[in-house]
Amino acid sequence: MRIILNSASPLSNPGLFTKLKPLYETHLEPLIPPITLKSALLTVGFFFAATFVRWWFKAYIKDDYENTKESIRHICKFCQIERETQIEQPNYVLYQDEKVLVFKDIRPASKYHILVVSREHIKNCKTLPVTQESIELVEHMEKVTKLVLNRITANDEKIDPKTYRIGFHRSFGTSQDHLHMHGFAGEFRSWYKKNVSYNPNFIIFISTQAMLEHLRKNLH
Known part of the structure; x- marks a missing residue:
């Protein structure tokens, strides 16, 4: 096949191509x-x-x-679980009493990750009223958290109860609008979970001790 170049084509004029090359290299931006x-x-x-x-x-x-508190109870996942425990003992519930129920987090952030949920529908720790009853509830939730963690980690020699991390997500960090306490034991599954999402020294997560100090300080 024979190719005929037009006289105006840069390919037919090497000198013109040489002049255009610096301009081409200067103005061509990378795609990425x-x-x-x-x-x-x-x-x-x-x-x-x-x-x-x-x-x-x-x-x-x-x-x-949001709707009324009673209508929220019908769509709240934790309230649905709470109603189920009144009829039977679901196999995923690790512990329950008149104030709380406990089950494993479906997306565990650490080797052992449990949720301690209040039976009463309270939105989050921010809406928890500053009363003696609230202090007693948080104290009870913390006690139950340690009790259940001790039970499920009993055969794990690597777990030290002193390393438990227990607390709440602040109001803007909750995935479920129903008061629940997180309990962690063992290694976290990611750097982000350990140092951001569930770090008591960061703005998202608050330890039970810090929460109790806040309630006691503002009680009177």
Whole structure:
């Protein structure tokens, strides 16, 4: 096959191609820009900002759109479990009494991860009234958490009860709007869960001791 080049084509004029080459190399941008520290920080910052807005909405705005407390009980997953325990003892319930019931988290963040749920529908620790009854409830939940963790880790020699991590998600960090205490034993499954989601020194999670101090301080 014979190719005929037009006289105006750069291929037919090597000198013209040589002149265009520097211009081509200077103005051609890569299709995928290189990842820089600035772009990485902006991406992480955007992620945390979006997450914070979501939590803030749940904590301060969502109340305006919620139904009555009684209607919430019919759609609350933890209230549904609480009603089931009044009829029978589901095999996933590890412990129950007149105030709380305990079961494993369906998405465990550590080797042993349990939830201690109040039978009464209280939205979260932020809406927990500052009363002596609330202090007694939190104390009881903490006591039960340690009791159940001791039981399920009894055969694990690597577990030290002193390393238990126990507490609540703050109002903007909850996945279920029903008061529940988290109890952890053993290694966490990810750095993020250990140092962000369930870190009592971070803004999302509060330890039971810090919660009790808050209630006692504001009781009178």
